[in-house]
Amino acid sequence: MRAIRRSRFRNTTLVTGSVLCAGLVLSACGSSGGTEDPADSAKSGGAGTVTVSTAKGEVEVPLKPARVAALDNTSFATLKAFGVKPVAVPKALLPKEGFEDWQNDDSIKDVGTHREPKFEALNASEPDLIIGGYRFSDHHDKLSKIAKTVDVAPSDEAADGYVASLRTQTETLGTVFGQEDKAKEIVAALDTARTDATGATQGESVFLAVASAGKIDNGASRINRLAEPLNLKNVLSAEGEDSTSVHNDSGLAPETVAKLDPDWVIMLDRDAAVGTEDGSEAIAAKTIVDGMEAWDKTTFRTKDQVVYLAEDFYLTEGIQAYTDAFAQVATAFDTAG
Structure with missing residues (x-):
């Protein structure tokens, strides 16, 4: 778990580099260090600083910062739970529901996407x-020239895996925003749901699937994070793939899945979250599954054992999304007996 160390108030804090120069050149505008003036102190609430452990090492940041740009989509729901209103977000990465206030607030700048x-x-x-x-991890250096930047996002490479790093992310953000008690509540909900799902699964075989471009493919590279803590046997591994492979068409044949005949399917519907590449109406994952003739006699179809993750799961992927997903799994498996 990342270590967190508080420090007493110091007369040093972030200089945001907010002065724009003609024909903005990013590398020439902004600084992540410098001497604090009264205006900067007022802007950060004068609460002092806190040192947190991040993917880039220990970083000293403003405690209870007043103006926060939230780029990591896995943090959105937690920041909202803390009562944080950001000054900037990538609005294209906001889920369709639950963030309408951020989406429609013109005072919250739209910073595009990680691609643009x-x-x-x-x-x-x-x-x-x-x-x-x-x-936004590839842009860390450029972001750091605008303002103090922290990467506390969950990671598959974390010591205890992605799900465990969701806990660390939440606790760290709780410290930064003075919301330690709320962070504990959020983490406790994850732990309860995960324990329930682990107890409900008894070694059943599962196909971790993704619906993308109107097809069903292997989604293990993205949602094996969910299955790892559970008592499930994955029929198709993600070996040799990275998390972006859910964007691609691997050529997986429906007949291959039918031959493997998994007991269960856990489905990530990417199209439901982000739409189709050509702008056409997305075909719901359930419609594709129900219409697949090759799967007519499979165990998961005949027993209706398909768990469809929340439609916005691909855009959330934070601790609340995993809490809800574990709860879904626990309910589905308990109901099936």
């Missing part, structure tokens, strides 16, 4: 702190 970030808009939002990482 709008650094000028981010700089103009004058953040005290940028919560980067995950999809």
Whole structure:
């Protein structure tokens, strides 16, 4: 678990680099260090600083920062639970439901996506702190030239795996925002749901699937994170694949899945979250599954043993999403007996 160390108030804090220069050149604008002035102190609430462990090492950040740019989509629900209103977010990565206030608030800058970030808009939002990482991890150095940036995103490479790192992320953000008690509640809910799901699974075989571009493919590279703590046997591994492989068509034949005949399917519906590449209406994962003739005699079809993750799971992937997913698994497996 990442270590967290508080420090007494110091007269040093973030200089946000909010002064725009003509024809903004990112590398020339902004600084992550410097001497604090009264305006900066007021902006961060004068609460002092806290040192947290991140993917880039220990970083000293403002305690209870007033102006936060939230780029890591796995942090959105937690920040909302803490009562944090960001000054900037990648609005295209916001789930369709639950974040309408952020989506429609013109005072919250839209910073594009990790594929096409709008650094000028981010700089103009004058953040005290940028919560980067995950999809934005490749931009860390550029983000750090705008404002203090932390990467506390969950990771498959974390010591105890992705799910455990969700706990660490939540606890760290709880410390930064002075919301330790709320963070404990969120973590406790995850632990309970995970324990329930582990107890409900008894070594059944499962196909971890993804619906993308109107097809069903191997989604183990993305949602094996969910199955790892459970008592399940995955019929198709993610060996040799990375998390972006859910975007691709591997050519997996329905007949291959039918031959493996898994007891269960856990389905990630990517199209439901982000739509189709050509803008056409997405075909629901359940419609595809129910219409697959090759699966007519499979165990999961005949027993209706398919768990469809929340439609926005691909865009959330944070601790609340995994808490809900574990609860879904526990309910489905308990009901099936």
